[in-house]
Amino acid sequence: SEPSVLVTRTLVEEAMRALDGHCEVDLYEGPPEAIPREYLLRRAAGKQGLLTILTEKVDAELLDAAGPELKIVANHAVGFDNIDVPECTKRGVLVTNTPDVLTEATADLAWTLILACVRRLGEGERLMRARTPWIWGPTMMMGHDLHGKTLGVVGCGRIGRAVVRRAHGFGMRVIYNDAIRLDADAESELGVEWREWGDLLGESDVVSVHAPLTPQTRHLINADALRAMKRSAVLVNTARGPMVDEQALADALRSGEIFAAGLDVYEREPQVTEALLDLDNVTLLPHLGSATIETRTAMGLLAVENLLAGLNGERPRTLLNPAALG
Ligand code: GLV
Ligand code: GLV
Secondary structure (H helix, E strand, O other): OOOEEEEOOOOOHHHHHHHOOOOEEEEOOOOOOOOOHHHHHHHHOOOOEEEEOOOOOEOHHHHHHHOOOOOEEEEOOOOOOOEOHHHHHHOOOEEEOOOOOOHHHHHHHHHHHHHHHHOOHHHHHHHHHOOOOOOOOOOOOOOOOOOOOEEEEEOOOHHHHHHHHHHHHOOOEEEEEOOOOOOHHHHHHHOOEEOOHHHHHHHOOEEEEOOOOOOOOOOOEOHHHHHHOOOOOEEEEOOOHHHEOHHHHHHHHHOOOOOEEEEOOOOEOOEOOHHHHOOOOEEEOOOOOOOOHHHHHHHHHHHHHHHHHHHOOOOOOOEOOHHHHO
16 A cells, blocks of 8 residues: 655645655645644654654654654655754654755845845835835935855854855855854855854854754854944844844844844744834745745745655655664
């Protein structure tokens, strides 16, 4: 009989169709919030595959609930902080993510927020929508130039590098900080210079976060980091919310310690720290980094391809834990 899989959220139609005829699909079609934990535990039981999204915590409890038949967890995201990968590896369960296919879309969204912040887009839009009377004036709603300024990229992986390439089009100088330093050739080809953490914060006019969430990067942007930034600086986070201390950010934005911030992800997603919602110098988006038709189709198809490969005993294309192959 066909292997059975749990799909925790409806994917784009093309990806749902790619599952047809290959496995028996148990699809969670409840309200558009995350699948409730007790349903997830119950419905994972006896499955050979799980196709998860970032709201599902894949831990020892879930793996126990799924049972020994489970072969693969295919995550529909590049980030995999929701998955206990070592625990999966220990049990011989493959784990995959969806890298590469969302790199350009996510870099575009980071730039959407960078531009929105420096040019006060949200504030201007809100003014128009409120039907506030206005007239063009030489000092009205001034933001900051980008050309000739410095972009500081935090995490220079695939998405960070795509953000760097765009920065050169805007005439910016680029510095970066990453636990893993690129080699000199890669740095000069990309047009970036490495900086110590404190130097990156102090020199950057725009700080954009593109690192994975790990115990080391949690609250990387805290009160001290915000104090180290220029008062004219902008912070953008399109990676994972818990890397930014939201209360500290709200305080820094209110007191003018930094100029503006743009967030696509939240510390307690989908909740937003209340103090941020009242500030004009923060632009807030509902985790749209990879949300284009083209990219979500590619992500869905890659997640399904990985899932089916794992079920068939083949090596999935974007496998995170080769050690689980045994
Ligand atoms: C989305 O946030 C992802 O990790 O793909
Ligand atoms: C991700 O983690 C990336 O930069 O692709």
